Amino acid sequence: MFVKVCGLSTPESVRAAVESGADAIGFVLTRSPREVSPDQVRDLLTGIPAGVAAVGVFRDEAAAAAVDIARAAGLGWVQLHGDRTPGDIRAVQDAGMKVIRAITMSAGSEEFGNLGEDLLLIDAAVPGSGEAWDYASVQAKGLESRHWLLAGGLDPDNVARAAGEAGAWGVDVSSGVESSRGVKDLARIRSFVSAARLSG
Numbered sequence: 001m002f003v004k005v006c007g008l009s010t011p012e013s014v015r016a017a018v019e020s021g022a023d024a025i026g027f028v029l030t031r032s033p034r035e036v037s038p039d040q041v042r043d044l045l046t047g048i049p050a051g052v053a054a055v056g057v058f059r060d061e062a063a064a065a066a067v068d069i070a071r072a073a074g075l076g077w078v079q080l081h082g083d084r085t086p087g088d089i090r091a092v093q094d095a096g097m098k099v100i101r102a103i104t105m106s107a108g109s110e111e112f113g114n115l116g117e118d119l120l121l122i123d124a125a126v127p128g129s130g131e132a133w134d135y136a137s138v139q140a141k142g143l144e145s146r147h148w149l150l151a152g153g154l155d156p157d158n159v160a161r162a163a164g165e166a167g168a169w170g171v172d173v174s175s176g177v178e179s180s181r182g183v184k185d186l187a188r189i190r191s192f193v194s195a196a197r198l199s200g
């Protein structure tokens with residue numbers, strides 16, 4: 001099970017995610033209570049093993065702008081929320097970065113198709129809200145052979161059940177490992193990664 005911990009903003013939370021074995025760590029570079037600057041991200045990445053995917057999260061920014069900001073932050077992955085085209089995905093990949101394309105469960109069937117992204121992410125209606133949804137409903141979307149991440153309302157207590165119900169290839173969390181909005185709880189980060197790992 002691939003595990004991403006998102007919305008990190010302190011060296012302690014980055015260390016907790018990496019030391020507990022997260023495959024990917026995410027930094028929100030768009031308007032959010034979790035927003036960090038490219039300079040902050042550069043500092044937070046100091047000493048992070050190369051095998052950990054470091055992801056910049058963007059909402060409605062154009063792909064080219066996301067690439068520029070991610071490059072300034074020293075990131076190798078870009079997570080694009082919002083309406084996206086195959087051209088957007090290619091623009092990021094042509095810049096030498098990998099792409100997570102984020103859609104919501106209510107997206108149309110075309111959006112569930114493969115636009116060439118490296119990973120698809122399926123989230124609640126409002127990203128980063130901690131809102132849970134009917135995870136089993138994604139089984140009808142024909143994702144069995146795809147590399148995709150389940151997100152939205154996951155936490156250390158529900159991640160194993162949710163990933164099983166959805167048949168998820170990987171999981172992503174932000175709110176569920178916080179003590180209050182935007183404030184990461186180190187023990188919850190560790191519990192989440194270990195519960196996700198034990199589930200598959």
Ligand SMILES: O=C(O)c1ccccc1N[C@@H]1O[C@H](COP(=O)(O)O)[C@@H](O)[C@H]1O
Pocket residue numbers: 006007026028030031032033034057058059079081102121123124127128129130131151152153154172173174175176
């Ligand atoms: O976390 C945010 O503030 C955010 C802002 C803009 C786009 C995406 C954002 N977060 C993404 O939301 C999910 C996690 O949701 P949850 O809080 O665990 O319910 C994850 O994909 C984050 O990258």
